[in-house]
Amino acid sequence: MGRVTDTHAAPTPSSFAEEFLDELHFELGVSRETASPTDLYVALARAVRRHLVEGWFDTLSTQLGGDSKFVAYLSAEYLLGRQLENALLATGLTEVARDALDGLGLSLDELSEQEVEPGLGNGGLGRLAACFIDSLATMDVPAVGYGIRYEYGIFRQTFVDGRQVEQADDWLALGSPWEIPHPEMAVTVGFGGHTEEPAGTGEGTADGAPGPDARQWVPGWTVEAVPYNYLVPGYGTRNVNTLRLWSARATKAFNLEIFNSGDYEAAVRGQTYAENISKVLYPEDSTPQGKELRLQQQYFFVAASLADTIARALGDGDLHALPDRVVFQLNDTHPVIAIPEMMRLLVDVHGLGWDEAWDLTRRSFNYTCHTLLPEALEIWSVDLLGRLLPRHLEIIYRINEEFLASLRDSGGNELQVRRMSIIQEQPERAVRMAYLATVGSTKVNGVAALHSQLLRDAVLHDFSDLWPEKFTNVTNGITPRRFVRLANPGLSALLDETVGTGWVKDLDQLRGLEAHAEDPEFRRGFRDVKAANKQRLVDLLATRDGLHLPTDALYDVMVKRLHEYKRQMLKVLHVVTLYDQVRSGALDPADVTPRVVVFGAKAAPGYRMAKDIIALVNAVAATIDADPALAGRLQIAFPANYNVTLAEKLIPAADLSEQISLAGKEASGTGNMKFALNGALTIGTLDGANVEIRDLVGDDNFFLFGMTEPEAEALGQAGYDPGSFYEQDPALKSAIDLIASGAFSHGDPTAFESIVSDLLWKDRFMVLADYRAYLDAQSRVEAAYADPDAWTRSAILNVARSGFFSSDRSIRDYLDRIWHAPAVPARSNGLRD
Known part of the structure; x- marks a missing residue:
């Protein structure tokens, strides 16, 4: 599947070794003998990157040289994982690189x-965003992913006395060999200031004069958005797309006059303030300053991305062709400020009339909603928006006024008008970003069949x-490239032998495995792969943690963000119940199915309940570890700092996938797909x-339990009383009493009072209501596991039956239902390195 260009012979171990040493000596300036492990890795990465760049040039030349439509994917997050192995896979250089390094005495x-x-x-x-850009490149679809180059990513999680402690994730401390900076392509982004009547010259407008609806925004301060390009190679294709991440830089980074006066801190204050924008992923927003920084981040990256996209798509071309040349996909509400920004560009900068600009904007944007939780639908106070982005607030007001007027004209009553208003009036005036996205987009999509139906029926039912x-x-x-081919080489080899290699780009070919499910020899091979994956994980966690x-x-795994609706507490109560039954003598330890329960989760820094649950998990783990009766029978593993790299080792080792959120609360999930595709069985709700x-x-191959969404909704409306479930189920009562007694907190009954009180009096996500059904399902798990x-x-x-969950299929659905952007395979432009 390697990419062999028309102008280059396929690389050999010898030629690749030369490229590696060239990078090491002449780019990094170190010898083979003095190079550190990091030097050697960077030289290797840069040598591999050489083989991506020509494909990247070919792709850009092909796409920009025609009139193809491309996808601009706007996302505040990209969890890419490590890049080296994926780049080697895409270029077909894995074995070449391995042999070249072996020849140099390296691994x-x-x-x-x-x-x-x-x-x-x-x-x-x-x-999800990382999977999508991989599929877009593999399917030869012209696309650019846009986001933020956070200097510090999601925090590095550690545990101190069992409680989560956040440390800065300085992932750029030694640089990144995969990024290509382009400071000459920086975009200036404004904030604050005021609006006024436009100057008569109409500088920058389409016809040399301001349009009738134009206003002049005079920012109070500006920053520069500097693009850093990451190459996104397709698998088995010449195509290499672009992920463009923006880094903030002050427009006037250093004031020499102030510095010479002796005020050294003031001389660089502008630089510090500007660079805060791309400093950290999702700054804690419980303070006004944190909220403002988050909004700055969102506007910063969409303003730079829109300016970049318009220049890429149109150049000096006709603005009216915009919807035919580019489609913007808003990945959740974080980039929705792009809608008023596009209106500002079209009306204020390019001089279009309002109605014309609004038509172009609505035809260019589409919105993906990723939640069913009302509190997760972003809102921004009009005070903050007005102070930070005054022109955008004016535009949002007008969008809302015209939308509400159309509702009234079509017979909408005042209650409906108020429900659907983009501007929330109580408890404070604020902009509902999901509503703005819905009004300003051509299509709105959910991310699973049930989720999309609930969007229509509940979350956005008026709009539907x-x-x-x-x-x-x-x-x-x-x-499937990262989460099977790379993550599970043993299973990949078995699949290749059984159904051929085409599954990597056509996951539906896995259906061919069904015929082998009854084959004893194939089953043994499948079990051997799982056993090897468990051993690989055990070795890693011994070294790492x-x-x-x-x-x-039985490896029973629950890895996902720590949130109450995902119901990690239900899993904890199950483990506590098993422990309690052994401790009380109700269950003989010999009758406990040997089980390792693996948690992986980070809690948002300001989310107290989530952090308390993490502390409880670790406390229960320590208590069980200290009980010799459960040695070899029950164990909790909670490795800190769960990330993509760990997921690639953990998911292939799992036997049981925990997907136990309260029905109607999880939008989709992707971990559930990864586990199923790697041969874990799911225990889950609908x-x-x-x-x-x-x-x-x-x-028969899924352990279903719990209430359906209508049943959970009906229970809530009837007045859910968690205490009644506690009183009626002796095992549940005993488990909660054990936590409350201090049995897991060195006798301190107050340590987990917040959790106990919430379960007994509130239990918003109905953990206690589903407890008994969950334990019954776990009994079915144990019975099934007893028959290998x-x-x-x-x-x-x-x-065999999870091929539907390929991101390639998701992208085909986007192309068919929303984007309508044809594939454009890259052609060689004859350039050499």
Whole structure:
């Protein structure tokens, strides 16, 4: 699958070794003998990057040389994972590089471990964006991903006395060999200031004079957005797309006059203030300053991206062609300020009339909603927006006025008008960004069948009633390149032998495995792969975290962002119940199915309850570890700082995938897809993409439990009383009482009072209501796991029937239903390195 250009012979180990040494000697300035491990890794990465650059040039030349439509994907997050192995896979250079390094006495695997993962995302949103840009490149679709080059990514998680402590993730401390900076392409971005009547010259407008609807924005201060390009190679294609991340830089970084006066701090204050914008992923926003910085980040990257996109798509061409040349996809609400920014550009800068500009804007944007939780739908106070982006607030007001007028004209009553207003009046005046995105887009999509239906029926039901044709569904997907081919080499080899190699780009070919699910020899091979993956994980966690785990146990895994709606507490209560039953003598330790329960989760720094739950998990783990009765039978592993790199080792080792959110709360999930595709069975509710996973893999190969979304909604409306479930279930009561007693906190009954009180009096996500059904489902898990052949058959069928969850399929759905951007395979332009 390697990329062999028309102008180059395929690289050999010898020629690649020369390129590696050339980078090491002449670019890094070190010899082979004096080079550090980081030097060697960087030289290797840059040598591999050479083989991406020509494809990148070819792609840019092909796309910019025609009139092809391209996708501008706007996302505040990209959880890319390590780049080296993916780049080697895409270029077909893995074995060439391995042989070249072997000849130099070096190890590809050891150098790969030097790479620092860029933590440019918080969870599923960023992982999805990374999968999508991989698929777009692989499918030859012209696309640019736009985001922020955070100097410090998602925090590095550590545990101190079992509690989460955040440390700065200085992923750029030693630089990144994968990025290509272009400071000469910097874009100036304004903030603050005021608006006024436009000057009569109409400088910068399309016809040399201001349009009738134009206003002049006079920013109070500006920053420069400097682009850093990351190359996104397609698999088995010449195509290399671009991920463009913006870094903030002061327009006047240093004031020599102030410096010479002796005020050294003031001389660089502008630089410090500007660079704060791209300093850290998702600054903690419980303070006014944090909220303002978040809004600055959002506007900063979309303003730079829109300016860049218009120049790329149109150059000096006709603005009216904009919707035919580019389609903007808003990945959640973070980039929605792009809608008024586009209106500002078209009306104020390019001189179009309002109606014409609004038509072009609406036809150019589409919005993906990623939540069902009302509190996750962003709002921005009009005070903050007016102070930071005064012209944009004026534009939003006018958009809203005209939208509400159209509602009234079509017979909408005042209650409906107020419900649908983009401007929220209570408890404070604020802009509802999801509403702005819905009004200002051509299409709105959810990310799983159930989620999209609930968007129509609940979250955005007024808008769905008004514009039913606007709403559609695109179920999420994952890239099989990273999450099977790279993450699970043993399974990949088995798949290659069984169904051929085409599955890497056509995951539906995995259906061919079904015929082998009854084959005893194939089952043994499948079990051998799982056993090897467990051993690989055990070795890693011993080195990485000092955890010592058995390999002959059921690996029960729950890895996802720590949030109450995901119900990590339900998993904790299950473990506490098992411990309690053994402790009380109700359960013989010999009857406990050997089980390793693996958690991986970060809690947002300001999310107290989530951090308390992490502390409880670690406290329960320590208590169980100290009980000799459970040695080899039950163990919790909670490795700190779960990330993509760890996921690539953990997911292939899992037997059981925990997807246990309250029905109607999870939008989709992508971890559930990764686990199924790697041969783990799911225990889950009918929530998010679990619904589609169960439909595809079959009810016999999925452990379903819990209330449906209508049942949960009905229970809530009837007046949910968690205390009644506590009183009626002795095992549940005993588990909660054990936590409350201080059994996991050295006798301190107050340590987890916040959790106990919340469960008994509030329990917003109905953990106690689903507890008994969950324990019953876990009993079914244990019975199934006791039959290795039957379990393996179900695991094989999960792999065979999960091809639908490829991100390639997701992108095809976007192309068919929303984007309508044809593939444009890159052509060689004859350039050499």
